[in-house]
Amino acid sequence: MRSNANKNILYSIILLLLVAIVYLYRQNQQKPVEEIVAVTSGKVILSGNTMGTNYRIVYLDKEERDFKGQIDSILIVFNQSLSTYIPDSELSVFNKSDSLVFELPYFLPVLEASKDIFEKTEGAFDPTVGPLVNLWGFGPEGPQLKDSVNINSILPLVGFNQIEFDETRVKKMKPGIYLDFSAVAKGYGVDVVAVYLISKGIQNFLVEIGGELVARGVNENGELWKVGVNRPEELGRADELFSIIALENKGMATSGNYRNYYEVDSVKISHTIDPFTGRPVRHGLLSATVLAADCMKADALATAIMVMGTERAIALQEKEKDFEIFLIYNDENGEMKSFASDGLKPFLSFAHE
Template identity: 40%
Template sequence: MQQPKNKKLLWQLPFLVLLIVGTVLIIRQQRNMPYQKSADKVFGTFYHAVYQCDSDMTYSINAELAKVDASLSPFNPQSIITAVNQNQDVQLNDMFLDVYKLAMNISKETDGAFDITVAPLVNAWGFGFKNGIEPSKQQVDSLMQIIGYQKVTLEKGKISKTDDRIMLDCSAIAKGYGTDVVAKLLRSKGVNNFMIEIGGEIVTSGLNPDQKPWRVGISKPEDDVQGAGQEVQSIVAITDKAMATSGNYRNFYYKGGKKYAHTIDPKTGYPVQHSILSATVFANTCAVADAYATSFMVMGVEKAKQVLAQHPELMAYLIYSDQDGKNAVWYSPSLKNKIQQ
């Protein structure tokens, strides 16, 4: 009975050898496959993509990002979100619905710290309001009537508002979502090693051209109006993760000797009094990371830690101003082994 079994093993041996040789050849081919680079303007900023592929995918990437723009850009007069803001009867597509539903969910999870209706307040205060005129209490109170994610609902495939003046602005999540869209495109084409960045929002997968995890920098907040001398606070080695940073790097104001970032609280209508200067969040998708990074800027360090404790799938790197007005850092314990500088 032993002989047939041995014969069976002998017959299987060539197939085993072929399998091993084939696997080695595939791995070698993958390693020898070049890394492409694509870059272009998008969403008022730039995107950069590095990916291991035997062809240039710039055209396809641009086409996908154009779909995101046509869905979510308030600066595009033909976009779906523009039609919603103008109270037109418009067919909502999957991209708009994906982002809208995610935004509403994170608004609930963060108790309104994230809110896609807050733009009129942000515009009223201005991106650098220390150089302008602060809005009066009357102006703020008036705007607060049209601020609040609870005032917007999705009913039978249509957006319903409690006030026609309410405006939706997905700027704090759209770049992250766009990065996810490009990542999904690359994966659908069998590309496993890539890094995509849109205006600082990043998705990484697999390995970099040196066959190592991707290394990304977290910028140091500086009082540099031009941003010319921006330094790197830390370098993090990550793969198969998304990363987004929110921080008013060049818009600070001082009060009582402490430094504060210019972030507007959707619930009060006024700049937050938290010393947090930037929030970097790591998540499974960049849209989620983008929204939570914005939320943490509103919440401040202590409340951000509480949210992180409830969401172990998230990691964060927070830079804040300490009691002496100097920059200090707190980060999730699970990031410790990934920080290289």
């Protein structure tokens, strides 16, 4: 009997060790880049992973404090609120039900910002378009489109005006509505990290998550933080720059169609879906960069502008005037051109200059 008991104990220990080994292996597999904390003469650099992408944070601090642990913890809670990939996140729970009472502090602000940009862009930015994005093959399950019936059945469920919310809860006005904040969550996450750094007395920093950024103050050379805009070519190098922008206490986001697409019968299917037609947009705008007071707004507007196209985007910026744009597009002859709003021009230089 004692021998069997000892064998069971040994078996349990081995099983626990195997579980631990598998867990550690999976954790390592989920880290595509090395997580870094580097400190040099008052300059701190942090990097890691979040939201299915990477982040990089640079800040100046005479005390050379390391905030990586705190920032990672904040981003974990952030994802627990807004991720569509976490089954029990607040957003996932809402998508499976008809209403939700907020428990975390992130859902309400993104709803408020989404409503604002939805109205300003007359529906070009719409977080309820997610099912159509998935239908066209840009979700985790690949293409699901069979025919126009798919689109026609989903279009009635697209429309952010079918969502109601107040300071405590959010609810659907029609069953089947599905929210997806992937077009704004990274920008909002950048803002959340920026607010944390400011609360710790950090005045000079650059926060970047998956290409969305916020800059405050200056870099170690006393200059404005400078960031690049990629050249929008399908086969070009990912790090080949078209232009450089100096950020003066702004949030910045870029959206484009030139890499995230697939082809069917020689027709390019882009990941930007028009909420009005349910189909991928087809126009000459290749890349939209937006600068705004915060990154969440810049992120949402960059997405909306890729739906709207070049001319409507310029008209919107000239009307609102509380954000700046840099657009790269093909003209009617297929020539690559660019447009910068007046407020951005003093901060813009071109990589080939």
